[in-house]
Amino acid sequence: xxxxxxxxxxxxxxxxxxxxxxxxxxxxxxxxxxxxxxxxxxxxxxxxxxxxxxxxxxxxxxxxxxxxxxxxxxxxxxxxxxxxxxxxxxxxxxxxxxxxxxxxxxxxxxxxxxxxxxxxxxxxxxxxxxxxxxxxxxxxxxxxxxxxxxxxxxxxxxxxxxxxxxxxxxxxxxxxxxxxxxxxxxxxxxxxxxxxxxxxxxxxxxxxxxxxxxxxxxxxxxxxxxxxxxxxxxxxxxxxxxxxxxxxxxxxxxxxxxxxxxxxxxxxxxxxxxxxxxxxxxxxxxxxxxxxxxxxxxxxxxxxxxxxxxxxxxxxxxxxxxxxxxxxxxxxxxxxxxxxxxxxxxxxxxxxxxxxxxxxxxxxxxxxxxxxxxxxxxxxxxxxxxxxxxxxxxxxxxxxxxxxxxxxxxxxxxxxxxx
RNA sequence: GUGGCCGUAGCUCAGUUCGGUUAGAGCACCUGGUUGUGGUCCAGGAAGUCGGGGGUUCAAAUCCCCUCGGUCACCCCA
Numbered sequence: 001x002x003x004x005x006x007x008x009x010x011x012x013x014x015x016x017x018x019x020x021x022x023x024x025x026x027x028x029x030x031x032x033x034x035x036x037x038x039x040x041x042x043x044x045x046x047x048x049x050x051x052x053x054x055x056x057x058x059x060x061x062x063x064x065x066x067x068x069x070x071x072x073x074x075x076x077x078x079x080x081x082x083x084x085x086x087x088x089x090x091x092x093x094x095x096x097x098x099x100x101x102x103x104x105x106x107x108x109x110x111x112x113x114x115x116x117x118x119x120x121x122x123x124x125x126x127x128x129x130x131x132x133x134x135x136x137x138x139x140x141x142x143x144x145x146x147x148x149x150x151x152x153x154x155x156x157x158x159x160x161x162x163x164x165x166x167x168x169x170x171x172x173x174x175x176x177x178x179x180x181x182x183x184x185x186x187x188x189x190x191x192x193x194x195x196x197x198x199x200x201x202x203x204x205x206x207x208x209x210x211x212x213x214x215x216x217x218x219x220x221x222x223x224x225x226x227x228x229x230x231x232x233x234x235x236x237x238x239x240x241x242x243x244x245x246x247x248x249x250x251x252x253x254x255x256x257x258x259x260x261x262x263x264x265x266x267x268x269x270x271x272x273x274x275x276x277x278x279x280x281x282x283x284x285x286x287x288x289x290x291x292x293x294x295x296x297x298x299x300x301x302x303x304x305x306x307x308x309x310x311x312x313x314x315x316x317x318x319x320x321x322x323x324x325x326x327x328x329x330x331x332x333x334x335x336x337x338x339x340x341x342x343x344x345x346x347x348x349x350x351x352x353x354x355x356x357x358x359x360x361x362x363x364x365x366x367x368x369x370x371x372x373x374x375x376x377x378x379x380x381x382x383x384x385x386x387x388x389x390x391x392x393x394x395x396x397x398x399x400x401x402x403x404x405x406x407x408x409x410x411x412x413x414x415x416x417x418x419x
Numbered sequence: 420g421u422g423g424c425c426g427u428a429g430c431u432c433a434g435u436u437c438g439g440u441u442a443g444a445g446c447a448c449c450u451g452g453u454u455g456u457g458g459u460c461c462a463g464g465a466a467g468u469c470g471g472g473g474g475u476u477c478a479a480a481u482c483c484c485c486u487c488g489g490u491c492a493c494c495c496c497a
Contacts, residue, residue, distance in 0.1 A: 007488075010487095010488075010489095060495090061494075061495045061496075062495080062496080065420075065494095065495095066495080066496090083496095083497085109497080111495095111496080111497090113420090113494090113495075113496085114420080114421095114494095115489090115490085116490075116491060116492070116493095117490080117491070117492095118497075119495090119496075119497075120497095123497065124497090125497060127497095192493085192494070196494090203495085206495080206496095207494095208493090208494095209493085209494095256496085257495065257496055258496095275491090275492095276491085276492065276493085277496075277497075279496065279497065280497070281497065282496085282497070304497065305497070306496090306497030307497080308497075309497055310497085332455095332456080332457095334455060334456095362450090362454090362455085362456095363454095363455045363456055363457095364451095364453080364455085364456065364457075365449085365450090365457095366456085366457085367455095367456045367457035367458090368456095368457055368458085369457085370456090370457060371457040371458055372457085372458095378456085378457080380455085380456070382455050382456090383455080384455085392456085394456070394457085396457070396458080397458095399458095402456080
């Protein structure tokens with residue numbers, strides 16, 4: 001392609017129609033679904049003080065190398081948000097809405113990394129956060145919302161993986177047990193995993209490298225290291241999901257990348273996607289995060305779903321197709337355009353979707369544009385019609401021909417025909 | 420951050436192996452065939468610094484180097 005002077009920055013892209021319409025429809029659908037459970041929208045800023053995101057964990061990739069951080073003109077260290085949970089919890093700490101605070105969001109996040117299929121430097125997520133209750137049924141509600149949303153899109157091949165990391169104490173104890181185990185088997189681990197082991201033993205379990213598979217399979221199971229409370233919480237989540245007929249797989253190695261997670265964690269994967277990026281959503285509990293942001297200790301649970309990946313999954317399953325027509329009526333005017341100007345305005349004010357031709361082109365050319373527009377009807381104004389105070393109405397989607405009607409009747413006739 | 424593959428009209432691509440006349444095709448676009456009527460068909464037209472820079476050569480889309488971009492994978496995650 002001839003290189004344009006400028007192109008969208010690396011890892012970003014322009015979303016044009018019809019993709020933009022599909023993205024909008026997905027977000028609208030999400031708002032509908034979570035609206036049925038009383039979640040209200042929150043719109044946090046797209047950047048925060050760097051410290052807000054450093055709460056995600058110093059050892060996480062997101063914080064270590066993927067942060068879009070910079071110094072603003074006032075000398076403040078700020079960063080584009082790599083995810084929205086931290087921002088939402090910060091907003092909770094700042095505004096102290098009365099718990100339970102159940103909120104949803106949709107918008108872009110930013111991570112500095114190399115793009116690949118389903119992964120961009122700017123990417124949209126939709127998600128919910130629910131702060132206040134510790135009730136395991138809230139975990140189930142949150143998971144169920146994501147599940148119902150996928151169903152509403154028509155997705156059938158979505159898998160739910162579930163795990164519990166236990167409370168903060170369980171988690172810390174397990175990490176030591178795991179570190180000991182992995183260290184004892186360091187000879188059998190890949191080089192990459194040895195590096196991960198230093199920084200964050202839990203995430204070694206996340207490795208997809210074949211060389212690590214055996215060691216990971218035989219690793220101590222976190223579910224055997226849960227406190228009674230954490231274990232009971234997990235059981236209650238599972239019972240709730242069973243009650244709701246939501247199928248899941250317990251995956252003890254599911255640890256997820258952010259350090260704030262405790263107790264319930266979960267991830268949604270599309271079985272229809274064969275790309276490496278098959279995780280289409282995930283979330284969990286973060287009971288300690290609000291306190292870290294300066295709020296009174298407040299439990300929280302939520303999820304984030306990747307808009308792009310969800311749409312990829314929809315493509316793979318052939319559901320949630322593109323938008324239908326954008327125009328109902330197309331006005332063709334070969335008398336100079338004044339009638340087109342007047343009629344489009346008249347019809348639009350009545351709520352019809354109307355477009356017209358420009359540049360006073362030939363009727364043939366205007367008819368071609370009318371056809372391409374996807375409109376169902378063409379209103380044609382030629383000199384004969386103009387003189388007689390009439391317009392021709394032509395069906396563009398069938399072969400029923402055309403009729404001549406008085407301009408005064410146009411709106412009524414169109415409404416009838418478009419019914 | 421690491422590695423593989425790929426950059427030729429708006430889009431999808433041929434041509435690159437063994438360098439050589441004005442760089443091609445399909446789709447899309449424009450005009451005409453049809454002095455008023457689209458969707459099919461026919462004819463014609465417009466459209467390309469062959470991603471960019473440097474080098475080798477009488478001659479480079481084609482060979483070499485660098486660079487930018489895309490893509491896929493690793494890492495990690497949505």
